[in-house]
Amino acid sequence: MTLSLEWIDEREGGAGPKEEQWMELLEKLLVVAGRKEEVTKGIVTLTLTDDEGIRELNRQYRGLDKPTDVLSFSLLERDEPDIHYDDEYEASEEGAEEWKDEDKAADPFADLLGDIIISVPRAEAQAEEYGHSFERELGFLFVHGFLHLIGYDHGDEEQEKEMFAKQEEVLKEAGLTR
Template sequence: MTLSLEWIDEREGGAGEREEKWMDLLEKLLRVAGEKEDVKRGIVTLTLTDDEGIRELNRQYRGLDKPTDVLSFSMIEGEQADIHYEDEYESSEEGADDWRDEDQAGDPFSDMLGDIVISVPRAEAQAEEYGHSFERELGFLFVHGFLHLLGYDHGDEEQERAMFAKQEEVLLEAGLTR
């Protein structure tokens, strides 16, 4: 397995030709960021939504009743993550040690790095506000979200400098300049 991107468009009207072009860019950014962070395999799910959709997630998971630009939900943060799964992935007592195919015996979520949710209207507004292309803003938000999936944060100045430097390095390599 390699590093891959799955995406969902929850906006009214869904994805179109414009969004298909975004996916090529985002897959390139995922490859570049993955190489720089030595992430060789995993699945990232990207959801494109609107301000109301991301506001609801922000309220539900962060207690902030307002829209934001990007949210990340990591499946690999912390070793204490307790993921439960049922049905075909659970082994029964009978024959529990009889697995022959390690892929079937493994955790079905082991390849999931996590989910990134981006508000497209917020990205469009920020691109205009910052005076750069929408693609650059979308790429910035995506790489930012990806680094959060890997455990990076920007809680203090030092962390912010390190994380933003990594983001800029990926964006520059992908040709997304300000």
């Protein structure tokens, strides 16, 4: 398995041709960030949503009843992720030969790094506010979310400097400068 990106567009009207181009860019950023952080395998799920969708998640999971730009839900933060799944995902005797890693056979979530949710309208507004391209803002939010998935945080000034420097390195390498 390699490092891969799966995506969902929850916005009304869904994805179109421009979103396909975004995914190419975000896959590139995932490869660059993964290489820099020595993350070589796993699945990142990206959900594109609107302000109302992210507001609801922010309220539900963080207790903040307001929209935000990006949310990350890592499956690496705990020894045992708080995810439940049905027995139907476990290998049966018939399909047991399909599983190469028996430890992962009973856990369909073993390769998931986590979820990143981005509010597209918020990214558009911030790009305009900061005076750079939408692609640069989308990339910034995505890399920010990815770094959170693998354990980075910005709870204090030192952590923030480290995390934001890593984000800028990835964006620069991908050609997304201000």
